[in-house]
Amino acid sequence: MRGKRLRIIRTIGLRIAVIPILLCMLVIIGNALGHLTPATVNPSSAVPGLPAAKPTPFWHSVYASFVAIGTLHWGTSPEITRDLVLRSLEISTILTFGSLFVAALIGIPCGILAALKPRNPIWQAVSAFSVLLGQVPPSDMAVILIFTFCLGWHLIPLTDGWGTFGDAILPIMTVACFNIGYMVKYTEAGMREVMQRSFITAARARGAGTAGVVVRHALRPALTGLLTFFGPQTPMTLFCTVIAEQAFAIPGIGTMLGIKVTTYGAPAFGSGTTLSVTLFIFGMFIMVLNLLIDIAYLWLNPLAD
Amino acid sequence: MSFAVISDWHERAVKSRQRRRRLAWRRFCQNGLPVVGLGYAIVLLIVAIVGPLVTHQPTIDIFQANLSPSWTHPFGTGQYGQDLLTQIVRGLGGTLLIGVAGAAISVAIGLTIGIAAGIFGGWVDAVLMRLTDFAFSIPTLIIALFVVVVTGFSAWNIGLSIGLVAWAGCARLARGLALSVRNGTLMESATLAGGSRWYIATRYVLPQIASNMMVFFVFQVASVLFQSTTLIALDPQYVPLTGGQLPPGTNLLLNLLNGGGGSYIGYRWLFWFPLGVYCSMVIALLWIGDGLQALLNPQQPLRARRFAIWHRRRPIRSGKGVNLYG
Numbered sequence: 001m002r003g004k005r006l007r008i009i010r011t012i013g014l015r016i017a018v019i020p021i022l023l024c025m026l027v028i029i030g031n032a033l034g035h036l037t038p039a040t041v042n043p044s045s046a047v048p049g050l051p052a053a054k055p056t057p058f059w060h061s062v063y064a065s066f067v068a069i070g071t072l073h074w075g076t077s078p079e080i081t082r083d084l085v086l087r088s089l090e091i092s093t094i095l096t097f098g099s100l101f102v103a104a105l106i107g108i109p110c111g112i113l114a115a116l117k118p119r120n121p122i123w124q125a126v127s128a129f130s131v132l133l134g135q136v137p138p139s140d141m142a143v144i145l146i147f148t149f150c151l152g153w154h155l156i157p158l159t160d161g162w163g164t165f166g167d168a169i170l171p172i173m174t175v176a177c178f179n180i181g182y183m184v185k186y187t188e189a190g191m192r193e194v195m196q197r198s199f200i201t202a203a204r205a206r207g208a209g210t211a212g213v214v215v216r217h218a219l220r221p222a223l224t225g226l227l228t229f230f231g232p233q234t235p236m237t238l239f240c241t242v243i244a245e246q247a248f249a250i251p252g253i254g255t256m257l258g259i260k261v262t263t264y265g266a267p268a269f270g271s272g273t274t275l276s277v278t279l280f281i282f283g284m285f286i287m288v289l290n291l292l293i294d295i296a297y298l299w300l301n302p303l304a305d
Numbered sequence: 306m307s308f309a310v311i312s313d314w315h316e317r318a319v320k321s322r323q324r325r326r327r328l329a330w331r332r333f334c335q336n337g338l339p340v341v342g343l344g345y346a347i348v349l350l351i352v353a354i355v356g357p358l359v360t361h362q363p364t365i366d367i368f369q370a371n372l373s374p375s376w377t378h379p380f381g382t383g384q385y386g387q388d389l390l391t392q393i394v395r396g397l398g399g400t401l402l403i404g405v406a407g408a409a410i411s412v413a414i415g416l417t418i419g420i421a422a423g424i425f426g427g428w429v430d431a432v433l434m435r436l437t438d439f440a441f442s443i444p445t446l447i448i449a450l451f452v453v454v455v456t457g458f459s460a461w462n463i464g465l466s467i468g469l470v471a472w473a474g475c476a477r478l479a480r481g482l483a484l485s486v487r488n489g490t491l492m493e494s495a496t497l498a499g500g501s502r503w504y505i506a507t508r509y510v511l512p513q514i515a516s517n518m519m520v521f522f523v524f525q526v527a528s529v530l531f532q533s534t535t536l537i538a539l540d541p542q543y544v545p546l547t548g549g550q551l552p553p554g555t556n557l558l559l560n561l562l563n564g565g566g567g568s569y570i571g572y573r574w575l576f577w578f579p580l581g582v583y584c585s586m587v588i589a590l591l592w593i594g595d596g597l598q599a600l601l602n603p604q605q606p607l608r609a610r611r612f613a614i615w616h617r618r619r620p621i622r623s624g625k626g627v628n629l630y631g
Contacts (some may be wrong), residue, residue, distance in 0.1 A: 143569055
């Protein structure tokens with residue numbers, strides 16, 4: 001047992017040690033891509049008749065982006081101060097993790113019930129509906145939620161921006177809807193598979209009730225399949241967060257970085273600093289999320305090394 | 306041993322192959338939904354191919370703007386009086402192109418990397434798998450966005466950009482499958498017969514993992530379509546490179562999907578019809594994928610045919626007591 005715990009700690013330590021290296025690679029890749037823009041390859045002058053400005057040399061721009069990252073000058077304009085940057089990071093963290101929490105809170109029980117009651121039409125309908133829910137694009141899901149809950153049923157006051165608890169409900173739901181779909185599907189599949197194993201039969205034979213069997217014996221192995229699928233989905237979750245921020249006018253990192261393709265248009269983006277900072281921030285989020293997933297996987301899976 | 310016995314053996318092999326195919330088709334049909342999805346996907350494909358040939362670019366007529374669905378305009382008309390059904394029909398091809406091209410490119414890259422890692426093993430495997438891990442932990446869609454900006458906004462470029470960054474899952478799957486094939490005796494016999502690495506990869510490994518890759522491809526088309534909707538929601542068409550104009554050939558269903566939200570009050574058909582077509586398309590793909598998974602799983606028990614109206618003519622089994630080898 002102690003050996004296993006040590007192995008887990010060593011694995012996690014290795015993962016954490018690799019993160020800064022990967023982030024540095026991302027910054028370099030961002031600058032390399034920035035040097036491929038038409039503005040850098042074929043520089044043109046803004047004023048006709050004057051010679052075009054020389055693009056920044058590659059390693060200078062890499063240095064500049066490391067300085068920008070280190071000094072928290074992450075925005076696209078100088079008015080975006082450190083406080084705003086930290087606040088936008090906080091908002092995006094709440095949005096991402098809150099949506100994951102809500103999705104797990106709704107998706108996993110629905111998946112378990114759909115697996116336990118294969119003949120019940122209600123839970124099968126819930127399972128099918130959640131798959132549909134996961135396929136609706138987040139920009140459209142935001143519209144549907146606003147018009148249903150705010151303007152149709154008047155359950156939630158219509159607001160924009162960030163500050164109160166009410167502001168957070170709909171954006172979190174928008175991102176959560178994407179995750180609920182596959183959470184239900186994979187929990188259901190995992191649960192169905194696990195419930196046929198012999199150790200479940202043994203637990204039942206010892207007199208455990210259905211709830212006890214599910215919570216104590218079946219849940220942990222059933223969730224490992226979900227977690228392995230969930231790792232590759234984290235970038236998509238973050239992108240859904242960006243779109244939810246746009247739809248509800250929330251000052252998160254997506255808004256701060258001005259993630260629209262217009263940002264990457266020629267002169268503003270010639271040095272690649274904006275792209276590399278964007279890649280850095282998103283890469284950081286994704287790597288932290290993946291690390292948490294790895295830890296959860298090691299904790300859930302009894303066979304994991 | 307006579308020739309008659311040999312021909313009988315061949316006939317049996319053909320029969321058993323036919324029977325296996327029939328059983329596979331029954332596993333595919335068992336749920337019912339995959340067949341519906343397949344039919345719907347075929348209809349959409351035909352519409353996407355034939356539609357642009359039989360329709361014209363929808364005309365702009367502001368006196369016909371925002372009409373609700375009627376017999377002349379079954380899906381209503383848009384902001385500038387264009388017929389929405391025509392727009393959807395003409396935009397379907399580009400949308401399917403995004404999905405299929407993106408999935409094909411990502412599966413091609415992932416398959417190459419995965420098989421190379423699985424067959425070569427050793428340090429090649431280690432390097433390629435670290436590369437795959439890296440590809441999992443980077444914000445791929447931002448790079449895809451960048452590729453769209455540099456190459457210009459079109460259906461093909463969107464598919465290309467997503468395909469170039471979304472190969473990691475495929476690589477991991479292909480490596481796992483290739484490893485499972487490598488550890489079998491078939492690979493040893495191929496090596497002993499003097500097959501080169503390339504020969505083994507293309508003739509031995511690829512055919513064995515092709516069916517699983519087909520399933521992955523179908524799910525990947527759905528995934529690429531979802532990613533492209535989020536990409537397009539960030540307005541990549543208003544780029545200085547294209548002068549703020551939509552380039553020709555970018556009449557996409559996904560653009561309609563993006564523009565419908567603003568018209569929700571009052572003109573709901575502009576929102577629901579493109580969304581409905583998109584979602585039904587993706588759900589049909591998911592159903593087909595589920596059916597293919599069932600098809601590839603021979604262990605799955607088949608239900609008895611409840612609705613068999615006629616009995617299938619079966620040849621009399623003559624072979625039970627006959628010695629096959631003469």
